[in-house]
Amino acid sequence: GPKVLQIPSHQIIDMGQMVTLNCDPVSNHLYFYWYKQILGQQMEFLVNFYNGKVMEKSKLFKDQFSVERPDGSYFTLKIQPTALEDSAVYFCASSQNRGREDYAEQFFGPGTRLTVL
Amino acid sequence: GQQVQQSPASLVLQEGENAELQCNFSSTATRLQWFYQRPGGSLVSLLSNPSGTKHTGRLTSTTVTKERRGSLHISSSQITDSGTYLCAMEPTGGNNKLTFGQGTVLSVIP
Numbered sequence: 001g002p003k004v005l006q007i008p009s010h011q012i013i014d015m016g017q018m019v020t021l022n023c024d025p026v027s028n029h030l031y032f033y034w035y036k037q038i039l040g041q042q043m044e045f046l047v048n049f050y051n052g053k054v055m056e057k058s059k060l061f062k063d064q065f066s067v068e069r070p071d072g073s074y075f076t077l078k079i080q081p082t083a084l085e086d087s088a089v090y091f092c093a094s095s096q097n098r099g100r101e102d103y104a105e106q107f108f109g110p111g112t113r114l115t116v117l
Numbered sequence: 118g119q120q121v122q123q124s125p126a127s128l129v130l131q132e133g134e135n136a137e138l139q140c141n142f143s144s145t146a147t148r149l150q151w152f153y154q155r156p157g158g159s160l161v162s163l164l165s166n167p168s169g170t171k172h173t174g175r176l177t178s179t180t181v182t183k184e185r186r187g188s189l190h191i192s193s194s195q196i197t198d199s200g201t202y203l204c205a206m207e208p209t210g211g212n213n214k215l216t217f218g219q220g221t222v223l224s225v226i227p
């Protein structure tokens with residue numbers, strides 16, 4: 001199926017530093033998402049993004065988090081500053097459409113494992 | 118808040134047997150999407166289904182949004198089907214965000 005790429009696959013940083021997670025979504029997709037999965041726990045929605053704007057964010061999307069997709073390049077999640085509880089795998093996803101429409105299926109990247117020391 | 122409950126939590130099958138995975142959710146949904154999560158963590162989308170029944174290969178997804186439930190049927194299971202199956206629902210009126218269940222861990226043995 002369609003491929004979503006994420007860079008890097010693993011990132012280790014010290015608490016308080018800034019980190020940027022990069023996502024290369026499927027080329028004709030318009031909707032972009034970040035999800036967070038702590039080891040052994042449920043996948044949880046963080047934020048979605050369409051037409052250059054955040055549509056919705058969850059309570060997990062702290063003030064230290066931000067997303068952007070400048071000029072149609074990578075869709076990024078930035079955390080500044082990082083905290084210990086930010087250690088998790090972050091998954092990027094994209095979809096062409098939304099809701100009951102055709103092509104609303106979300107395709108996920110392989111995840112970036114973030115370790116905050 | 119919205120909740121997604123999957124059952125069973127784990128399932129052991131002999132190769133060739135069929136599996137039926139259940140997904141129940143607490144609020145109205147626009148669609149269900151089923152995923153396979155590999156042991157390394159990456160997600161593979163299996164089926165996206167707003168209502169009714171959809172098939173792909175050995176997989177059949179049934180979504181009954183009025184009854185807030187869905188299911189994934191795996192026929193003639195193979196050892197390579199082993200892994201975690203996640204059900205995710207998109208709430209009605211939600212901005213396409215998915216709420217995930219805890220997953221069903223499937224083990225297929227020879």
